[in-house]
Amino acid sequence: MGIKRLARDAVLTAAALTIFIVELQLPELVPIPGVKLGLANIVTVTALFTLGAPDALAILLCRILLGSLFAGNLMALLYSLSGGLLSFAVLLLMRKLLTKKQLWVASVFAAMAHNLGQIAAAILVTSTPSLLVYLPVLTVSGIVTGLFTGLTAQYAVGRLKNVLKK
Amino acid sequence: MKRTLFLILTLALLLASCAAPVKRTDTVFAMDTVMELTVYGDEALLEDARDVITDMESRLSVTLEGSEINALNSHGSAALSPDTVKLLEGALELCALTGGALDITVYPLVRAWGFTTGEYRVPGEDEIAGLLERVDYNAVALGDGEARLPEGAMVDLGAVAKGYLDDAIAGLWREEGVKSGLLNLGGSVYALGGKPDGSAWRVGVRDPFGSGYLGVIEARDVAVVTSGGYERYFEQDGRTYWHILDPKTGFPADSGLSSVTVVGQEGLLCDGLSTALFVMGLDAATELWRGRTDFDLVLVTSGGEVYITDGLESVFSLSGSYKDKEVKVIRRG
């Protein structure tokens, strides 16, 4: 891994981490586990569409690991991981189906997948299938927050295209 | 990753279910009642419990020829085994605690009313007055492994025996490492631990005015015993006479209570008190409760009001047709 690439990925991870920590300080929108803006995903989406899958995945994993550590909530690691990986898989899949101008669509589906993954992990961990009742609410919030992060990421990709060259 | 997690969880679940003790149940007919035993563990645990029941009945039965109590009643004195002495001592203490509202020597009166045989009758005033003279727990002389009774007096440990049996079986099971068991000795319940899933045993308190139960107690390591007039009674000339007699009057206790449920760690205490407090009534029962910390109460008045003492607040709940009723909580101080 070249120095430049390492530095660039590290900066992006730091950015994602900062956004993540700042978001933690914001008051919750809804008192439902898993509902948040997921602003850090802006970085994931941006990285994927400019740098490619390996770099984006590395940044995502580092952010999740460090984020859980910094937030002092290692329990959340499992939920973040399952949500994060599932949404990443969806992003990868969607990338093949979309044009550059439709990037925000990938983000919407990724956000939904993220919440789905978190619910699945929560159901497994707490052995409480009835947590499924949160799925519709989480889908709505996924669409709304995914739209927001997606549009932001799309804007960022356009702007950072040249800066984040491989 | 998710698949691995799922696999691990499934395996853990399988392992847990293999290691969990097996539920064993048995039904025993003894001491004039039906006893249901439930325990999580070996079959031998039920065997042990049956042995305790058989032993206890052979010593304590009033009617069984050759039992220690039967011998005491028919000869006026008898040698008692250490276990029987212990129970008798405990019973006499309860008689004293309740000021004679529980009296183990009320048996001659119970017999006169026909509650022992089912040939019910209302004895005459003179007959009752005569029999009342024999009723006095203070006259039971106990010492040196021997008990003595005055002429004509008789002892019946029926009001405490099932509670004592609760303690004996639960104690034995505990020694044998049982974590979860439930005894229902003819309405005298003992919950050993909780259920294996971690929840408490749910004990229904019978509705004294109908079928079904009026509320549920979440029981964990406690005895739950109820006394009520509806258990055994007869009607004559439009009046109802039930089997719980007031040892002071010789007539069925008429204290304004329809049922008394006592919850506490000691089955003997709960059993004896449930009878005594039924005789004493709401106010006296409350007062006795305030002076102690080893039991809690559910009291149902003949008007259908439900009172509980504050220790039960988080474990008692109304159910069925009582759901919308108000529970009055009795507090200390």
Added chain:
Amino acid sequence: MAKTGTWVTIILVLLVLAIAASLFLRLRPAGGTIAEIYVDGRLERRVDLSGVTVPTRFTVETERGVNVILCEPGRIRVESADCPDKVCVDFGWLQDSAAPIVCLPHRLVIKLTGDAPIDAEVG
């Protein structure tokens, strides 16, 4: 490549479906007044909220942390907790709703159910 309009339609349909489902679930009562508190999927405690007459407070301690739970007539909430996210506390009162209170960090779930059967009867 699908047209942007197609994607918008798909997303809109999903959104409407999800909103309808959440409204349906929100309006549907839980059909019970028994609050069950689970830790790690194990039933820890059961409280009949209809039997609660005065505010009652108790603590559920797990190896992962502590949740202080407050019961009032007909409703229950997590009053305080030492979990990092406090989602369970922010949930507020649980009353007549199918959606449970969840404290993911402590693996604690509080949900409402109907009557459970009894194990024995006294009297």
